[in-house]
Amino acid sequence: MKVFHYLDVEGEVVEEKEAKGVTVRWLITREMGAKNFAMRLFEVEVDGYTPLHSHPWEHEVFVLEGEGEVRGGDEVRRIMPGDVVFIPPNEMHQFKNRGKGKLKFICLVPYL
Secondary structure (H helix, E strand, O other): OOOOOHHHOOOEEOOOOOOEEEEEEEEEOHHHOOOOEEEEEEEEEEEEEOOOEOOOOOEEEEEEEOOEEEEEOOEEEEEOOOOEEEEOOOOOEEEEEOOOOOEEEEEEEEOO
């Protein structure tokens, strides 16, 4: 078992040119012994956004803090604390902060 505070995990700035104001903390990883999935915490600054992209694995997302929107395919939906988002494999998707403070969400992805 491992117990720690999320602030003990260093945030990595997402350096992609299609992203703005995004930091990710890899909370649970293979290196810790997780064989099936990774847990990440995303922090998106005001007016920030993740890249618009797709990949062959799914996402499970839980919104912790802030307000924003998520694009999945051709649909755009508002998100707020407590919302749950499922992004299926190969669907174009993007998260944007539309609030007045940080947008924070947990994202789980499988290891392939």
